[in-house]
Amino acid sequence: MIRKRVGILISGRGSNMSALIEAAKAPDYPAEIVGVLSNRAAAPGLAVASSEGIATAFLAQSKFPTREMFEDVMTQILESWDVEIVCLAGFMRVLGEDFVNHWAGRMINIHPSLLPLYRGLHTHERALADGATVSGCTVHFVTPGLDEGAPILQAKVPVLPGDTPETLAARILIEEHRIYPEALRRLALGDLSTLH
Numbered sequence: 001m002i003r004k005r006v007g008i009l010i011s012g013r014g015s016n017m018s019a020l021i022e023a024a025k026a027p028d029y030p031a032e033i034v035g036v037l038s039n040r041a042a043a044p045g046l047a048v049a050s051s052e053g054i055a056t057a058f059l060a061q062s063k064f065p066t067r068e069m070f071e072d073v074m075t076q077i078l079e080s081w082d083v084e085i086v087c088l089a090g091f092m093r094v095l096g097e098d099f100v101n102h103w104a105g106r107m108i109n110i111h112p113s114l115l116p117l118y119r120g121l122h123t124h125e126r127a128l129a130d131g132a133t134v135s136g137c138t139v140h141f142v143t144p145g146l147d148e149g150a151p152i153l154q155a156k157v158p159v160l161p162g163d164t165p166e167t168l169a170a171r172i173l174i175e176e177h178r179i180y181p182e183a184l185r186r187l188a189l190g191d192l193s194t195l196h
Ligand code: GAR
Pocket: 010, 011, 012, 013, 014, 015, 016, 017, 089, 090, 091, 092, 110, 111, 112, 120, 121, 173, 176
C-alpha cells in the first residue's frame, strides 16, 4: 500500500498529533506522519514526535518580517519532507491566503466545536455561556475564512450540569482523538463520500 505523506502543524501539547501518530502505526493505515512543525519552541508535542523518530522543526513567526515569508518557509520545510497532506493539530495561528491556497484540498484542521457554531477561540466558554446542551468537535478542510471550510467528520458530546470549560474540553478531546485519525484516513484514501 502506498501511504500518503503527512505533515502536522502544532503549537502546544500535541495530543491530537499523538492520536494521528498512533493511528498511523497500524499497517493498514493509508497515511504516515513524516514531520511535525511547531511555531512554538516549547511545544511539548515536539519532543513527543522526536521520541517517535519523526522529523521535527520549529519556526518562530517573530523572526520573519512578514507572515507571508514565515509561511513560505513553512511550505518549504513541509515540501522538503515531501508532504502531501497537512494536518493542523492545535496550531494556534491564523494562516494567510497564499499558504492556505497552496495546500487547498490537502490541509485539514480539528476544531473543538460543532462548526459552524463557535468559530475561533474560547469555544467551550461560549457554548456554556449560551446554555448549550450539546457540543463537540469538527474535522474540516482549511480555507481562507477562519474555521469555514467544508466539514469531513463531526462528533457530538452532551454538555452536563456543572460542566466547566475544562470538563467540557476533556470530554470533547476524547472524541477529537477518535475522529481526527478517521478523517485523515478517509482523506488519504480519497474516500470522502460520507461528507455531509
Ligand atoms: C484541541 O482541542 C484542538 O481542537 C484545539 O486546540 C486543542 C489542541 O490540543 N484547536 C483549536 O482550538 C483550533 N482553533 P492538542 O495540542 O492536545 O491537540
